[in-house]
Amino acid sequence: xxxxxxxxxxxxxxxxxxxxxxxxxxxxxxxxxxxxxxxxxxxxxxxxxxxxxxxxxxxxxxxxxxxxxxxxxxxxxxxxxxxxxxxxxxxxxxxxxxxxxxxxxxxxxxxxxxxxxxxxxxxxxxxxx
Amino acid sequence: xxxxxxxxxxxxxxxxxxxxxxxxxxxxxxxxxxxxxxxxxxxxxxxxxxxxxxxxxxxxxxxxxxxxxxxxxxxxxxxxxxxxxxxxxxxxxxxxxxxxxxxxxxxxxxxxxxxxxxxxxxxxxxxxxxxxxxxxxxxxxxxxxxxxxxxxxxxxxxxxxxxxxxxxxxxxxxxxxxxxxxxxxxxxxxxxxxxxxxxxxxxxxxxxxxxxxxxxxxxxxxxxxxxxxxxxxxxxxxxxxxxxxxxxxxxxxxxxxxxxxxxxxxxxxxxxxxxxxxxxxxxxxxxxxxxxxxxxxxxxxxxxxxxxxxxxxxxxxxxxxxxxxxxxxxxxxxxxxxxxxxxxxxxxxxxxxxxxxxxxxxxxxxxxxxxxxxxxxxx
Numbered sequence: 350x351x352x353x354x355x356x357x358x359x360x361x362x363x364x365x366x367x368x369x370x371x372x373x374x375x376x377x378x379x380x381x382x383x384x385x386x387x388x389x390x391x392x393x394x395x396x397x398x399x400x401x402x403x404x405x406x407x408x409x410x411x412x413x414x415x416x417x418x419x420x421x422x423x424x425x426x427x428x429x430x431x432x433x434x435x436x437x438x439x440x441x442x443x444x445x446x447x448x449x450x451x452x453x454x455x456x457x458x459x460x461x462x463x464x465x466x467x468x469x470x471x472x473x474x475x476x477x478x
Numbered sequence: 479x480x481x482x483x484x485x486x487x488x489x490x491x492x493x494x495x496x497x498x499x500x501x502x503x504x505x506x507x508x509x510x511x512x513x514x515x516x517x518x519x520x521x522x523x524x525x526x527x528x529x530x531x532x533x534x535x536x537x538x539x540x541x542x543x544x545x546x547x548x549x550x551x552x553x554x555x556x557x558x559x560x561x562x563x564x565x566x567x568x569x570x571x572x573x574x575x576x577x578x579x580x581x582x583x584x585x586x587x588x589x590x591x592x593x594x595x596x597x598x599x600x601x602x603x604x605x606x607x608x609x610x611x612x613x614x615x616x617x618x619x620x621x622x623x624x625x626x627x628x629x630x631x632x633x634x635x636x637x638x639x640x641x642x643x644x645x646x647x648x649x650x651x652x653x654x655x656x657x658x659x660x661x662x663x664x665x666x667x668x669x670x671x672x673x674x675x676x677x678x679x680x681x682x683x684x685x686x687x688x689x690x691x692x693x694x695x696x697x698x699x700x701x702x703x704x705x706x707x708x709x710x711x712x713x714x715x716x717x718x719x720x721x722x723x724x725x726x727x728x729x730x731x732x733x734x735x736x737x738x739x740x741x742x743x744x745x746x747x748x749x750x751x752x753x754x755x756x757x758x759x760x761x762x763x764x765x766x767x768x769x770x771x772x773x774x775x776x777x778x779x780x781x782x783x784x785x786x787x788x789x790x791x792x793x794x795x796x797x798x799x800x801x802x803x804x805x806x807x808x809x810x811x812x813x814x815x816x817x818x819x820x821x822x823x824x825x826x827x828x829x830x831x832x833x834x835x836x837x838x839x840x841x842x843x844x845x846x847x848x849x850x851x852x853x854x855x856x857x
């Protein structure tokens with residue numbers, strides 16, 4: 350699995366790609382693989398406030414439901430409508446199938462997130478490999 | 479997103495290394511390290527509904543009862559009428575506590591007049607074996623735990639017979655559903671071939687020696703034989719969605735020590751007229767008192783949302799009336815379905831109830847079970 354070097358990651362397995370003041374957020378390839386076949390994504394509404402470390406939605410696979418935690422604090426500017434009818438896009442391309450875009454209220458928050466190398470190290474520890 | 483991994487000491491089937499080599503995701507299932515999925519749960523589910531899939535079900539337990547009073551012991555311990563079995567026939571049944579609730583559901587195979595094989599669940603193996611052993615004591619029969627002697631493979635799906643036929647000289651068309659024969663499979667003589675399964679499809683369960691080399695060889699040969707039907711190995715994830723679509727009971731979900739036979743709607747497998755057996759008196763009392771107050775129902779979720787195990791069921795007035803015991807998206811039916819216990823007055827078809835899916839109340843209606851019934855076969 351390749352984890353883009355320009356993304357930052359959470360220990361809850363979300364990624365964020367920041368361009369200017371806007372962050373595009375999704376779940377990692379490791380996360381989609383652990384969940385299995387994804388059948389439903391519950392996204393926040395445009396304009397909703399999200400807080401770093403707090404739940405902003407959920408993703409459901411056939412066998413499980415998992416909460417989604419926001420990597421940053423800010424306001425939702427866009428949600429990926431495509432996932433409503435094709436949630437399986439997350440299985441096929443987790444690092445492209447973003448879930449929401451957030452205008453960051455404190456861009457410095459991103460600095461505390463994991464780099465790709467740190468995230469890979471983290472999941473290696475978590476899976477015991 | 480959060481995930482968790484745990485690594486307690488788990489029991490392994492002879493095919494454990496094969497599952498890991500195939501890249502299966504492994505989970506703790508009743509103390510066993512079992513594959514939950516290989517290529518993907520939906521693909522595996524669909525393979526069994528439309529072609530053929532292969533399951534390692536060696537974690538299931540096998541109890542043998544042998545001796546002149548083995549039938550009497552089974553009649554005392556199990557709720558179905560084993561006297562009706564002919565040699566070569568299998569029967570769905572259950573062992574009950576005196577209060578009419580479930581020790582476990584089982585399949586009884588009649589090997590000969592004095593020799594029976596009872597297949598039990600993995601998570602309840604020790605409990606079941608102890609139960610049979612203590613309750614069979616007063617009968618002239620010998621109880622043995624054969625669980626570790628067998629690797630049990632389930633070949634399931636409309637192409638299961640064509641797949642397995644390549645590996646055996648036994649004419650599989652002569653084995654009816656819920657019957658079995660002994661024969662050579664993959665060169666192994668005296669292999670039990672049963673036309674049984676837990677997927678709602680046609681299929682076979684075969685019992686082969688549990689040594690690793692033999693198990694691995696047969697596993698590979700079945701996969702090779704099914705290649706033209708696009709056979710794939712299937713895990714417990716697909717096994718669960720398949721059995722749920724077919725509304726087959728799972729221990730600690732639809733049946734348990736707090737659920738009785740009528741509530742679980744398994745009374746068609748319970749023969750109160752056959753004579754006394756453990757649990758019968760309590761069930762007679764349930765009838766005398768007017769029947770069970772709650773019942774298992776099938777729910778189809780009408781609004782958006784997936785009802786999952788443990789979610790609460792409410793009536794229109796907002797009173798909790800029951801809970802979901804199994805719930806999932808149904809890959810073949812493409813609906814969100816669930817099994818739930820609700821009071822009798824909500825159990826009639828088309829009754830509307832609500833399932834609390836996290837913060838939302840989602841509408842669902844009572845539908846007939848099984849949700850899925852396989853098309854009648856021509857052969």
